[in-house]
Amino acid sequence: xxxxxxxxxxxxxxxxxxxxxxxxxxxxxxxxxxxxxxxxxxxxxxxxxxxxxxxxxxxxxxxxxxxxxxxxxxxxxxxxxxxxxxxxxxxxxxxxxxxxxxxxxxxxxxxxxxxxxxxxxxxxxxxxxxxxxxxxxxxxxxxxxxxxxxxxxxxxxxxxxxxxxxxxxxxxxxxxxxxxxxxxxxxxxxxxxxxxxxxxxxxxxxxxxxxxxxxxxxxxxxxxxxxxxxxx
Amino acid sequence: xxxxxxxxxxxxxxxxxxxxxxxxxxxxxxxxxxxxxxxxxxxxxxxxxxxxxxxxxxxxxxxxxxxxxxxxxxxxxxxxxxxxxxxxxxxxxxxxxxxxxxxxxxxxxxxxxxxxxxxxxxxxxxxxxxxxxxxxxxxxxxxxxxxxxxxxxxxxxxxxxxxxxxxxxxxxxxxxxxxx
Numbered sequence: 549x550x551x552x553x554x555x556x557x558x559x560x561x562x563x564x565x566x567x568x569x570x571x572x573x574x575x576x577x578x579x580x581x582x583x584x585x586x587x588x589x590x591x592x593x594x595x596x597x598x599x600x601x602x603x604x605x606x607x608x609x610x611x612x613x614x615x616x617x618x619x620x621x622x623x624x625x626x627x628x629x630x631x632x633x634x635x636x637x638x639x640x641x642x643x644x645x646x647x648x649x650x651x652x653x654x655x656x657x658x659x660x661x662x663x664x665x666x667x668x669x670x671x672x673x674x675x676x677x678x679x680x681x682x683x684x685x686x687x688x689x690x691x692x693x694x695x696x697x698x699x700x701x702x703x704x705x706x707x708x709x710x711x712x713x714x715x716x717x718x719x720x721x722x723x724x725x726x727x728x729x730x731x732x733x734x735x736x737x738x739x740x741x742x743x744x745x746x747x748x749x750x751x752x753x754x755x756x757x758x759x760x761x762x763x764x765x766x767x768x769x770x771x772x773x774x775x776x777x778x779x780x
Numbered sequence: 781x782x783x784x785x786x787x788x789x790x791x792x793x794x795x796x797x798x799x800x801x802x803x804x805x806x807x808x809x810x811x812x813x814x815x816x817x818x819x820x821x822x823x824x825x826x827x828x829x830x831x832x833x834x835x836x837x838x839x840x841x842x843x844x845x846x847x848x849x850x851x852x853x854x855x856x857x858x859x860x861x862x863x864x865x866x867x868x869x870x871x872x873x874x875x876x877x878x879x880x881x882x883x884x885x886x887x888x889x890x891x892x893x894x895x896x897x898x899x900x901x902x903x904x905x906x907x908x909x910x911x912x913x914x915x916x917x918x919x920x921x922x923x924x925x926x927x928x929x930x931x932x933x934x935x936x937x938x939x940x941x942x943x944x945x946x947x948x949x950x951x952x953x954x955x956x957x958x959x960x
Contacts, residue, residue, distance in 0.1 A: 662821070669923065682923065684896050689817035737821055742896070742920040742942060 551635050551654050553580040556627030558620060559641035560588040563597055565749060570601050572644035578651035583608045584630055586623040589616040621716035621724040628710055637704040642749045649745040653704035656739050664709040664736035667699045668745040675751045688738035697726035699738060702746050709736055720770060722763040727770045734778060806838040806868040810877035814849040819873055819894050821850050823944045828854045830946040869953045875902050882913040888957040889915040896924045899931060907932055916956050
């Protein structure tokens with residue numbers, strides 16, 4: 549395997565977890581060539597922790613935003629734009645990868661040149677009551693994707709698809725990844741790996757927690773706009 | 781040309797030919813769609829690769845919705861209605877096609893559970909009927925196998941096939957249904 553990977557980790561007030569996220573990338577069985585940590589103007593000591601890692605690992609680059617964006621898309625876009633490699637693996641600072649996440653995705657990219665987004669099943673770890681459950685996802689199907697977001701944010705993506713389909717929409721505060729995947733689905737193939745390859749952590753401060761109604765309204769709104777713009 | 785034989789003779793001869801002389805290795809793959817999905821993309825790609833390596837195995841596709849295929853398959857494609865006349869091994873890829881295959885007693889059916897979530901909410905009667913016809917159930921991963929066994933309360937095959945792989949399915953067919 550010789551595809552080079554950039555990992556982009558987005559952090560906002562995740563001092564407690566960002567270390568785990570960075571370590572999980574550093575321990576990958578297939579090593580990324582660069583790790584970009586974007587901090588969206590955290591008010592806790594996230595930056596101190598990130599700086600500690602920067603001193604030990606030269607691959608880690610930081611983007612410290614001076615103003616908080618109020619959402620995930622903008623810092624994520626900053627990280628993707630800064631990535632120097634053809635493959636970008638996305639990770640939120642409160643989640644972490646399992647060891648083979650990047651290796652498995654790179655294998656898919658090498659076997660299937662038509663695939664630009666690789667996602668997988670995952671575990672959900674609720675740290676509030678220390679329970680774990682497995683989240684299975686549908687294999688990629690445009691008919692299902694239109695009904696629900698089947699692709700997780702912590703996916704591995706060919707960078708060129710962002711140049712073709714556009715980056716995450718900064719104006720969307722929830723489910724911005726879903727809108728992005730819908731745009732990408734018009735021009736590329738997605739691939740689902742039927743194994744859990746990362747852990748999504750629930751900790752009470754998750755952006756989307758308890759905001760299902762707001763999220764559903766957002767999704768409805770951008771779907772209407774999407775249909776107007778591109779047709780169904 | 782009009783058939784000059786009496787109908788019963790004609791039927792007997794056709795049945796004899798159909799049952800005894802068709803000795804080809806044949807595998808039918810049953811798909812609900814030929815486009816817009818990972819399953820159709822990977823299956824057509826795998827078939828097109830496989831037919832060049834192994835021309836002695838006859839591969840065919842039986843589809844429910846044809847629409848425009850994601851790529852041109854290098855094998856015969858039939859509407860699923862034609863499955864009644866098929867005899868041999870088949871790989872069904874969702875609950876709908878697995879059920880249809882189970883209705884044909886001349887078929888050795890492998891139900892490859894490509895989308896695990898599709899099994900949610902399926903009537904136990906349908907699952908029971910599929911299994912009762914000798915269908916072999918194959919999962920895509922160990923985790924999926926465990927989930928199917930827990931969810932349906934049945935034991936399924938220990939074979940795990942992460943992605944459509946016809947070489948692998950040929951081995952599984954040999955193991956479960958023997959060599960023709």
